[in-house]
Amino acid sequence: MPQRDSVSWTTLISGYSHNGLPAHSIQTFTSMLREFEFHNGQTQDKFDPFSFTCVMKACGCLGCTPFALQLHSLVVKLRLGAHISIQNALVDMYIKCGAIGFAESVFFGIEEPSLFCWNSMIYGYSRLYGAYKALDLFSRMPEHDSVSWNTLISVFSQHGLGVKCLFLFLEMCDRGFNPIFMTYGSVLSACASIGDLEWGAHLHARILRVEHGLDAYLGSGLIDMYAKCGRLELARRVFDCLEERNEVSWTCLITGVAQFGLEEDALALFNQMRQASVVLDDVTLATVLGVCSEQNHAAIGELLHGYTIKSGMDSYVPVGNAIITMYSKFGDFEKAYLAFRLMPLRDTISWTAMITAFSQNGDISRARECFDLMPERNVITWNSMLSTYVQHGLSEEGLKLYVLMRRRGVEPDWISLATSIRACADLAVVKLGMQILSHAIKFALISDVSVANSIVTMYSRCGQIKEAQKVFDSIYVKNLISWNAMMAAYAQNGLGKKVIETFEDMLKTECKPDHISYISVLSGCSHMGLVVEGKHYFKSMTKVFGISPTNEHFVCIVDMLGRAGMLDEAKEVIDEMPFKPNATVWGALLGACRIHHESHLAETALKNLVELNPEDSGNYVLLANIYAESGELEGVANMRKLMKVKGIRKSPGCSWIEVDNTVHVFTVDDTNHPQIKEIYIKLEEMMKKIEHTGRYISSVSSPHRSQKYHSEKLAFAFGLLSLPSWMPLYVMKNLRVCHDCHSHHCMSTLVLHFGLILNLIGQQEHQAIFINQLLTDNHLVHTSWRRESGQILTPVHCTRGSSSTLGAGAVHSYTIMIPIELEQDPVIEGSVSLKERRCSVHSWIFNSR
Numbered sequence: 001m002p003q004r005d006s007v008s009w010t011t012l013i014s015g016y017s018h019n020g021l022p023a024h025s026i027q028t029f030t031s032m033l034r035e036f037e038f039h040n041g042q043t044q045d046k047f048d049p050f051s052f053t054c055v056m057k058a059c060g061c062l063g064c065t066p067f068a069l070q071l072h073s074l075v076v077k078l079r080l081g082a083h084i085s086i087q088n089a090l091v092d093m094y095i096k097c098g099a100i101g102f103a104e105s106v107f108f109g110i111e112e113p114s115l116f117c118w119n120s121m122i123y124g125y126s127r128l129y130g131a132y133k134a135l136d137l138f139s140r141m142p143e144h145d146s147v148s149w150n151t152l153i154s155v156f157s158q159h160g161l162g163v164k165c166l167f168l169f170l171e172m173c174d175r176g177f178n179p180i181f182m183t184y185g186s187v188l189s190a191c192a193s194i195g196d197l198e199w200g201a202h203l204h205a206r207i208l209r210v211e212h213g214l215d216a217y218l219g220s221g222l223i224d225m226y227a228k229c230g231r232l233e234l235a236r237r238v239f240d241c242l243e244e245r246n247e248v249s250w251t252c253l254i255t256g257v258a259q260f261g262l263e264e265d266a267l268a269l270f271n272q273m274r275q276a277s278v279v280l281d282d283v284t285l286a287t288v289l290g291v292c293s294e295q296n297h298a299a300i301g302e303l304l305h306g307y308t309i310k311s312g313m314d315s316y317v318p319v320g321n322a323i324i325t326m327y328s329k330f331g332d333f334e335k336a337y338l339a340f341r342l343m344p345l346r347d348t349i350s351w352t353a354m355i356t357a358f359s360q361n362g363d364i365s366r367a368r369e370c371f372d373l374m375p376e377r378n379v380i381t382w383n384s385m386l387s388t389y390v391q392h393g394l395s396e397e398g399l400k401l402y403v404l405m406r407r408r409g410v411e412p413d414w415i416s417l418a419t420s421i422r423a424c425a426d427l428a429v430v431k432l433g434m435q436i437l438s439h440a441i442k443f444a445l446i447s448d449v450s451v452a453n454s455i456v457t458m459y460s461r462c463g464q465i466k467e468a469q470k471v472f473d474s475i476y477v478k479n480l481i482s483w484n485a486m487m488a489a490y491a492q493n494g495l496g497k498k499v500i501e502t503f504e505d506m507l508k509t510e511c512k513p514d515h516i517s518y519i520s521v522l523s524g525c526s527h528m529g530l531v532v533e534g535k536h537y538f539k540s541m542t543k544v545f546g547i548s549p550t551n552e553h554f555v556c557i558v559d560m561l562g563r564a565g566m567l568d569e570a571k572e573v574i575d576e577m578p579f580k581p582n583a584t585v586w587g588a589l590l591g592a593c594r595i596h597h598e599s600h601l602a603e604t605a606l607k608n609l610v611e612l613n614p615e616d617s618g619n620y621v622l623l624a625n626i627y628a629e630s631g632e633l634e635g636v637a638n639m640r641k642l643m644k645v646k647g648i649r650k651s652p653g654c655s656w657i658e659v660d661n662t663v664h665v666f667t668v669d670d671t672n673h674p675q676i677k678e679i680y681i682k683l684e685e686m687m688k689k690i691e692h693t694g695r696y697i698s699s700v701s702s703p704h705r706s707q708k709y710h711s712e713k714l715a716f717a718f719g720l721l722s723l724p725s726w727m728p729l730y731v732m733k734n735l736r737v738c739h740d741c742h743s744h745h746c747m748s749t750l751v752l753h754f755g756l757i758l759n760l761i762g763q764q765e766h767q768a769i770f771i772n773q774l775l776t777d778n779h780l781v782h783t784s785w786r787r788e789s790g791q792i793l794t795p796v797h798c799t800r801g802s803s804s805t806l807g808a809g810a811v812h813s814y815t816i817m818i819p820i821e822l823e824q825d826p827v828i829e830g831s832v833s834l835k836e837r838r839c840s841v842h843s844w845i846f847n848s849r
Contacts, residue, residue, distance in 0.1 A: 007048065009028065009029075009032040009048075009051060010048045010050050010051040010054065012028050013025050013028050013029050013032070013051050013054045013055055013058075014050070014051075014054045016028060016058070017054045017055070017057050017058045017061075022057075022058035022059070022061040022062050023058075023062065025054060025055060025058035026055055026058050026059065026062075026067070029051065029054075029055040029058075032051070049080055049083045049085055049086050050085070052071065052074075052075060052080065052086055052089065053085050053086065053088075053089040055071065056068070056071055056089040056090065056092070056093040057089065057092070057093070059071060059093050059097070060092060060093040060095075060096030060097060061096070063096060063097050063098060064097065065094075065097045065098070065099045065102075068093050068094060068097050068099065068102075069102075071093070072090060072102075072106075075090070084114055087106070087110050087113070087114070087117060088114055088116045088117055088120070090103075090106045091103050091106050091107050091116075091117050091120045091121065091124075092116075092120050094106065094124075095120055095121075095123060095124040095127075098127070100124045100125070100127055100128035101128075103120070103121065103124050104121070104124070104128075107121050115141075115143070115145055115147070115148070118137075118141050118148065119145075119147050119148050119151050121137060122134045122137055122138055122148065122151050122152060122155065123151055123155065125137050126155040126158075126159070130159070131155050131156050131159040131161055131164075134152065134155050135152065135156075138152050144175075144177075145177075146177050146178070146180065149168070149172040149175075149177050149183075150179075150180065150182055150183050150186070152168060153165055153168050153169055153172065153183055153186050153187065154182070154186045156168060156190070157186040157187070157189050157190045157193070158186075160193055161190075162190035162191065162193040162194035162196070163190075163194060165186065165187060165190035166187065166190055166191070166196075166199060169183070169187045181211075181215070181217055181218055184203065184207060184218055184221065185217060185218070185221045187203060188200060188203060188218075188221035188222060188224070188225045189221065189224070189225075191203065191225050191229070192224055192225040192227075192228040192229065193228075195228065195229050195230075196229070197226075197229040197230075197231060200222075200225040200226065200229060204222055204238075207222075214238070214241065214242060215244065216242065216244045216245060216246045216248065216249055217248070219238055219239070219241075219242040219245075219249055220246075220248040220249045220252045222235075222238045223235045223238050223239050223249060223252040223253050223256065224252045224255070224256065226238060226256075227252065227253070227255065227256025227257075227259060228256070228259070232256055232257065232260055235252075235253060235256050236253065239253050245276070245278070246278065247273075247278050247279055247280065247281050247283075247284050248283075250269065250270075250273040250276075250278055250284065251281075251283055251284045251287050253269060254266050254269050254270060254273070254284070254287055254288065254291070255287050257269060258287070258290070258291045263291050263292075263294055263297060266288070266291045267288070267291060267292075267297070267300065270284075270288050270291075280311075280313075282313060282316035282317075282318045282319050283318060285304065285307075285308060285313055285316075285319050285322070286318040286319050286321070286322040287322075288304060289301060289304055289305075289319070289322035289323060289325075289326050290322055290325065290326070292304060292326055293325060293326045293329040293330070294329075295329075295330060298330050301326050301330070305323055305326075305339075308323070314339075314342070314343075315343070315344050315345070317343070317345055317346065317347050317349075317350065320339060320340075320343040320346070320350060321347075321349050321350050321353055323336075323339045324336045324339050324340050324350065324353045324354060324357065325353050325357075327339060327357075328353070328356065328357035328360060331361075333357050333358070333360075333361045333363075336353075336354070336357045337354065337357070340353075340354045348374070348376065348377065348378050348380070348381055351370060351371075351373075351374045351377075351381060352380055352381045352384045354370050355367045355370050355371055355381070355384045355385055355388065356384055356388075358370060358388075359384070359387070359388035359391070359392070362392065364388060364389070364392055364394065367385065367388050368385065371385045377410070378410075379410055379411065379412065379413050379415075379416060382401070382405045382410055382416065383413070383415045383416050383419065385401060386398050386401050386402060386405070386416065386419050386420065387415075387419050389401060389423075390419050390422055390423045390426070393426070395422075395423035395424075395426040395427050396423075396427065398419070398420065398423040399420060399423050399424070399427075399432060402416065402420045402423075402436070406439075411443060412439060412443065412445075413445070414445050414448040414450055414451050415450075417436060417439060417440045417443075417445055417448075417451050417454075418448075418450045418451050418453070418454040419454075420436050421433055421436050421437070421440075421451070421454040421455055421457075421458050422454050422457065422458070424436065424458050425454065425457045425458035425460075425461045425462075426461075428461050428462050428732075429462075430458065430459070430462035430464060430730075431730075433455070433458040433459075433462070437455060440455075447476070449475055449477065449478070449479055449481075449482060450481075452471055452472075452474070452475045452482070453475075453479075453481050453482050453485045455468075455471045456468045456471050456472050456482070456485040456486055456489060457485050457488070457489070459471065459489070460485075460488065460489030460490075460492055460493060461492065463493065465489060465490070465493045465495070468486070468489045469486070469489075472485070472486045472489075478509070478511075479511075480511055480512070480513070480514060480517070483502065483503075483506040483511060483513075483517065484514075484516045484517055484520065486502055487499050487502050487503060487506075487517060487520035487521065487524070488516075488519075488520045490502060490520070490524065491520045491523040491524050491527065494527050495524070495527075496523075496524035496525060496526070496527035496528030496530065497524070497528055498524075499520055499521055499523070499524025499525075499527075500521060500524055500525070500530075500533065503517065503520070503521045503524075512545065513545060513547075514547065515541075515547050515548075515549075515550060515552075515553070518537065518538075518541045518547060518553060519552050519553060519556060521537050522534055522537060522538060522553060522556030522557065522560065523556050523559075525537065525556075525560055526556055526559045526560035526563060529560075529563060529564055530560075531560060531561065531564050531566070534556070534557065534560045535557075538553065538557055541553070551579075551581065551582045551584060551585055552584070554573065554574070554577055554581065554585050555584050555585050555588050557570075557573055558570045558573055558574060558585055558588045558589055558592070559588040559591075559592070561573065561592075562588060562589060562591070562592025562593075562595070562596075563592065563595070565596055567589075567592055567593065567596060567598055567601055570588075570589055570592060571589065571601065571604075574586070574589065581608075582612060583608075583609055583612040586605045586608045586609045586612070587605075587609060589601070589605045590602055590605040590606060590609065593605060653667070653668060653710070653711055653733070654666060654667045654711050654733070655711035655712040655714070655715040655731055655732065655733040656715065656731070656732050656733075657715045657716075657718060657719050657729065657730065657731050657732070658730065659718070659719070659722045659723060660722075664715070664718060666711040666712075666714040666715050666718070667711050668709060668710055668711050669709045670709075670711065670714055673714075673718070675718065675721070678721055679714055679717045679718050679721065680709075680714075680717075682717040682718075682720055682721050683708075683709070683713055683714065683717040686713075686716075686717060686720070686744075686748055687708070689751050690744065690747040690748055690751050693747060693751060695747060710738065710740075710741050711733070712731055712733050712741055712745075713741060713744060715729075715731045715733075716729055716731060716745070716748065719731065
């Protein structure tokens with residue numbers, strides 16, 4: 001053109017923008033700016049405001065916030081901000097760029113915003129502040145139109161607030177606004193999200209009555225709604241009645257069929273879709289690739305992968321994500337990683353899928369490497385990495401990641417909190433758990449049932465059973481996991497009768513138990529010596545609820561019979577098991593043999609244990625202790641020789657306590673601590689006081705080294721020296737506690753009047769003894785039980801009454817729950833390396849505060 005004015009330029013800019021070429025639109029706009037000359041505002045009239053609205057629309061499509069700020073500055077410079085169209089375009093552009101704060105500033109700077117601005121800000125507020133803030137802004141609008149109502153209904157539907165979405169739809173109709181096809185789509189999606197079939201059917205009837213037919217859009221919504229509400233036959237009838245079927249209709253039906261586990265039918269529908277010459281889009285392919293994630297459809301999945309490469313659709317992000325997930329479920333992690341590396345574009349779902357794949361493969365280092373390389377992360381990604389650590393027993397690393405997550409300003413959701421509290425439960429660190437509990441209160445997630453369940457577990461594993469009970473009672477709607485968590489809490493803290501009471505209360509609520517429920521019940525019967533009741537529950541598990549017993553249930557039965565001294569019957573139960581018993585079952589029998597000094601049967605148990613788990617030193621140690629307590633020194637020597645020949649080394653013991661944000665580690669007969677002299681003096685004072693009661697004698701015998709200076713005794717003495725008298729002592733230990741230390745701890749809490757919590761870390765495949773003691777001025781009663789091996793162990797929790805109650809006839813109840821294993825046994829002695837001390841369990845989190 002020999003001459004070009006603003007209309008010429010604006011026409012070209014608008015043409016590019018409307019035809020899906022936003023980059024060309026912006027390029028043309030910049031060329032226009034270069035051609036026009038600026039002379040102190042004299043060129044203001046040369047510009048058509050419509051050219052700015054077109055280029056702002058293009059900028060919003062690209063989501064380029066820096067260029068949006070430049071356009072805004074140019075509008076201010078040229079004094080074009082008073083135009084309503086410019087105001088509308090500015091607000092819309094910032095919202096599409098995700099810069100809601102800038103949109104808000106522009107919006108509140110407009111004296112009388114148009115309806116377009118109000119409607120745009122409703123959507124913007126929903127992205128920045130959530131659906132209810134958008135509703136608040138909606139209520140402040142001077143007037144509403146159908147777009148306002150449709151936008152708000154769509155917002156609540158997209159946020160999963162289905163019930164409120166339905167109420168808004170009713171209010172919209174009452175106000176005289178007629179819904180359009182997009183309104184129906186949002187409301188049908190809301191019905192599907194809450195599973196409200198009655199409402200969905202009502203909408204279906206209304207659509208047929210008012211709209212006089214179904215198009216592909218509404219038909220797809222109905223198919224999706226009926227499928228998600230569990231009425232697949234109705235979804236199929238709607239599909240068959242559609243005169244026009246597009247790729248969305250087919251995809252909705254395929255997804256619905258796949259949700260019912262009918263993979264073969266879903267693949268048959270996909271073949272019919274291809275025969276009908278329907279164009280395949282990225283959503284359809286991603287859906288079908290998800291159907292092929294089962295191992296028996298691996299060949300079809302690989303063929304589909306080849307088709308995506310041939311058609312060029314493997315470059316679509318949803319398709320690439322589905323390919324990664326498919327290969328991960330096949331267990332072919334290298335192909336999953338190859339597909340990930342070949343993706344030209346990746347989103348957070350891509351990275352999260354790869355992290356999950358590495359986690360499933362047990363490759364934690366590569367999962368973390370992938371996490372660190374992510375360009376941006378959301379809370380789901382943080383949760384994925386956090387769960388990876390906790391599920392693989394790296395709870396300490398998981399808590400470090402949670403701290404990093406909070407430092408980066410990421411707000412946790414219920415999954416973050418539940419997982420982090422579970423990590424605290426695994427480490428039995430209640431102080432950290434209470435800090436995370438405060439976050440749950442801060443973010444209004446304390447009432448979430450999953451978070452509450454994890455809090456119950458944390459308190460119970462830290463010995464605070466009353467706090468666990470309070471949290472359990474506060475759960476308004478308890479699910480099966482809630483009941484199981486509370487029953488496990490009682491079982492782990494030796495309260496067998498409370499387990500049975502809770503189980504019966506659960507049955508009254510018509511909550512059906514599962515195999516985990518019965519593990520706690522049988523464990524409770526075992527702790528209380530309720531053999532008859534235990535047998536009854538074991539039989540009812542199968543007859544009443546159809547639950548097949550597993551190794552864990554047989555462990556409880558063997559443990560229960562063993563505690564009652566019925567060793568022959570326990571052996572018969574093992575012999576009659578319908579499958580091969582694992583090491584945990586034989587471990588329970590071995591522990592029972594130690595209690596009843598049955599060395600012959602213990603040899604049989606050890607023989608089977610060695611076959612199943614030859615590297616576990618605990619089994620050899622336990623049998624050696626049985627020989628030692630029976631006076632069979634030759635058997636002790638044989639065990640020592642056997643362990644030496646096989647190169648098996650017993651894990652050395654250490655204990656640690658946190659004082660002033662520093663973790664202090666002790667080993668048996670420790671001499672390295674800077675205050676070791678004061679510690680030994682304090683320990684001697686403790687010994688004299690408890691020996692003076694006549695109820696405790698320090699254990700020194702020929703087959704054992706002196707148990708006087710075991711590591712946890714040194715840690716307790718240091719705690720008494722360093723911590724105030726009102727503070728409970730919180731000691732961590734990596735091995736089980738010997739009989740002498742157990743008696744020492746019980747008497748110390750009574751005589752010295754302090755609270756004691758001892759946590760045992762890393763205990764597996766061993767036995768434990770639980771002692772429920774009733775101490776009075778005149779007698780000390782012990783009732784001993786064995787605990788099944790393999791169970792997660794809980795702390796010793798000794799709490800004292802106030803000093804004013806320590807008069808004549810005062811009674812103090814102690815629930816002492818500590819496993820029994822000699823820290824220095826007759827089999828092997830060893831030094832503790834720095835790696836084995838586990839001395840950094842929780843000091844870091846307090847230093848970060």
